[in-house]
Amino acid sequence: MSDKVLVPPQHTVPAAFTRAQLDWLPWLEPLAVDAMTERHLASLVDAARVKSPYFRLLARDPDALEARTRTDKDIFYNPDAGLPRAERELAAAATSRFNGCVYCASVHARHAATYSKREDDVQRLLDAGVTADLGERWNAIVAASVALTATPSVFGPEHVDRLRKAGLDDLAIADVIHAAAFFNWANRLMLSLGEPAAAAGP
Amino acid sequence: MSGTDADVIDALVGITPGSPLDAIRARRPDARAHAQATYRALFAPESPGAITAQERFAVGGFVAGLHGATAIAAYYAARLAESGGPAALKEAMDAAIAEARSEGPYGRYPTGPLSREDTAGPSYRMGAATRRALGPRLAAAFEHVHMLVFHPRDAEPAALQALLDAGWSTTDIVTLSQIVAFLSFQIRVVIGLRTLAGRP
Numbered sequence: 001m002s003d004k005v006l007v008p009p010q011h012t013v014p015a016a017f018t019r020a021q022l023d024w025l026p027w028l029e030p031l032a033v034d035a036m037t038e039r040h041l042a043s044l045v046d047a048a049r050v051k052s053p054y055f056r057l058l059a060r061d062p063d064a065l066e067a068r069t070r071t072d073k074d075i076f077y078n079p080d081a082g083l084p085r086a087e088r089e090l091a092a093a094a095t096s097r098f099n100g101c102v103y104c105a106s107v108h109a110r111h112a113a114t115y116s117k118r119e120d121d122v123q124r125l126l127d128a129g130v131t132a133d134l135g136e137r138w139n140a141i142v143a144a145s146v147a148l149t150a151t152p153s154v155f156g157p158e159h160v161d162r163l164r165k166a167g168l169d170d171l172a173i174a175d176v177i178h179a180a181a182f183f184n185w186a187n188r189l190m191l192s193l194g195e196p197a198a199a200a201g202p
Numbered sequence: 203m204s205g206t207d208a209d210v211i212d213a214l215v216g217i218t219p220g221s222p223l224d225a226i227r228a229r230r231p232d233a234r235a236h237a238q239a240t241y242r243a244l245f246a247p248e249s250p251g252a253i254t255a256q257e258r259f260a261v262g263g264f265v266a267g268l269h270g271a272t273a274i275a276a277y278y279a280a281r282l283a284e285s286g287g288p289a290a291l292k293e294a295m296d297a298a299i300a301e302a303r304s305e306g307p308y309g310r311y312p313t314g315p316l317s318r319e320d321t322a323g324p325s326y327r328m329g330a331a332t333r334r335a336l337g338p339r340l341a342a343a344f345e346h347v348h349m350l351v352f353h354p355r356d357a358e359p360a361a362l363q364a365l366l367d368a369g370w371s372t373t374d375i376v377t378l379s380q381i382v383a384f385l386s387f388q389i390r391v392v393i394g395l396r397t398l399a400g401r402p
Contacts, residue, residue: 074232100355177394
């Protein structure tokens with residue numbers, strides 16, 4: 001078996017949580033583009049992801065990757081009521097901040113800031129961590145995401161009550177649960193199969 | 203093959219047709235269908251490759267056990283038994299859970315401003331008797347799984363090298379990582395929805 005661990009090229013390790021665009025460098029060999037079958041390519045769902053070493057690595061198990069991606073898209077993009085997109089992204093960013101996934105946090109903090117227009121609050125979450133005061137509704141969403149992310153989970157009826165008091169209906173609460181749960185999936189892949197790098201300068 | 207077609211999250215939460223949670227899950231139909239499709243891809247794959255069903259379910263039971271999710275761990279233990287897993291494997295899995303349980307997430311950051319958030323915690327080194335019972339391949343997997351469950355930010359290339367050394371290929375490692383990561387999702391969806399259902 002010739003499989004081996006990759007040594008990433010010289011790069012700058014991000015020193016803090018950031019909303020800046022980061023690169024991700026794999027520790028295992030992604031599939032080569034010209035070695036990918038129809039099935040591998042279809043498992044990317046979005047054809048543009050063929051450029052991503054992360055998705056070409058996950059494409060080694062195409063059925064798992066495709067199902068992962070379709071789960072992800074419905075949790076975050078389904079526009080039918082429930083939690084607004086900005087707050088689904090907030091739950092993703094808070095989960096990533098708590099688990100310590102600098103790469104995932106960067107992507108979803110950017111999305112949370114874009115959709116909410118609350119750049120300062122999102123930056124406070126990145127800088128100060130999951131106990132930052134972001135106003136009661138966001139605090140409730142962050143606290144629920146963090147409680148569910150702890151292992152073992154400490155999510156309880158008090159989190160449901162607090163979310164309801166903050167104005168979330170049960171579909172919105174289910175969206176918080178799914179967004180935080182999904183980033184417990186994503187964080188573990190991103191953190192363990194490669195590492196983030198500050199994007200190469202212009 | 204029982205347990206591969208019925209929706210596993212519905213079963214573990216206890217969602218019945220027409221219930222409020224059934225209606226809520228129906229509003230996110232692709233998430234529901236593809237969480238189940240992920241389960242099938244990882245636990246009843248069309249082409250299983252080099253990872254046996256027993257290895258998949260043993261890892262599943264270990265992950266659920268580390269989460270303290272007793273009913274979910276029992277579900278995976280039952281699938282392990284159905285797939286022909288011997289009692290000794292179940293006993294070794296339970297022994298590993300007892301040895302390895304902790305509380306996460308903890309771990310270190312790269313040296314710098316985030317170092318003040320470093321949180322100490324154990325790296326799992328399996329006891330000799332459990333290692334003998336599981337064999338080198340599953341023993342290496344379980345030590346890796348413990349890191350993924352409790353302190354994923356401590357991940358480093360050396361952890362992947364340990365898996366390669368124990369006979370896991372690059373593609374096997376992707377699948378193993380997906381099993382652990384997916385279960386980290388599935389367990390939390392079950393806990394979250396069960397809590398929501400208990401608060402009508």
